[in-house]
Amino acid sequence: MPSIRVPSALRTFTGGASDIEISASTVRDALAELDKKHPGIAAKVLGNDGAVKPFIRIYVGPDDIGDLGGLDAKLTDRDEISIIPAIAGGSGA
């Protein structure tokens, strides 16, 4: 079963869990399934237009999904999806 590696910044949605197994055949389906398990998390990754937000990159294994067909990238049982957001932090109060 594919899995999603949830970045530290979004683990408030998953109760702190970092790796979530998902039954899905595409990245788009995987994010929808993730949102069913942990409501609200997909809205942090996808915009209102359904596209990946511009400060987030998604990888399947070592490959950017931009090279694999975007959100329609196919998944196999052993694939790991990684969500990598730009973050800001470290200086303020």
Next chain:
Amino acid sequence: MITRTLIVGAGGLGGPIAFALGAAKHELTIVDHDSVEVSNLHRQIQYTALDLGEPKAARLAGEVVARGGTARGVVQQWSPEVADELGADVDLIVDASDHPTTKFGVADWAVANGRTYVIAAALRYGGNVFAGAPGVACYRCLFEDPTDAPTCAEAGVLGPVVGAIGGVAAALALGLANGDRTYAGALLAFDDLRKLAEPRVVRFAPRRDCPACARAPISPFAAQPVRVAENA
């Protein structure tokens, strides 16, 4: 040769970065408009209760000088115009700020002016460090727009994580200053330093429609890196 380095942000990241680069004899300019507050002290360990209310940039510069380094503090909010004024003779710029717009602004300014740069960020238990240099894909090639990027103010950060990420940023800055381009154009993503200290190293190709690269004096399209992500 002396390296002139501009550090944007004198907080939890800026402290260890300034100490490390100051000790390596970089000539530092530190920009920050903020003052020391009691809520800063647990992770901005360059300050003490005696510094409360003092401008961070001036205090951090003073601490660098007290350790034998060369630094000046500029109590001002960073902007591209401030960078134009302060950065004319700067070799390297390091972002240690807490605001996504500033991070992208620093990266864009560095790309447009052909400077090496490091963008550092810490959040919750991990962080990202990007090493930028002329001729490679830039920060905005990877992340197109800062809107809604998570911040410390929203998600918090574990104090020691900031110091660790600051140390990595300083090491990459020293490498770039010494001509080491091993990680030039790569993002080092530390997911959870409580569990794993190894970063995921994300390398990527320059983006054809990147507005920052369009203004770069040295095009990143001359030699494209392979788009891969790997563990270090």
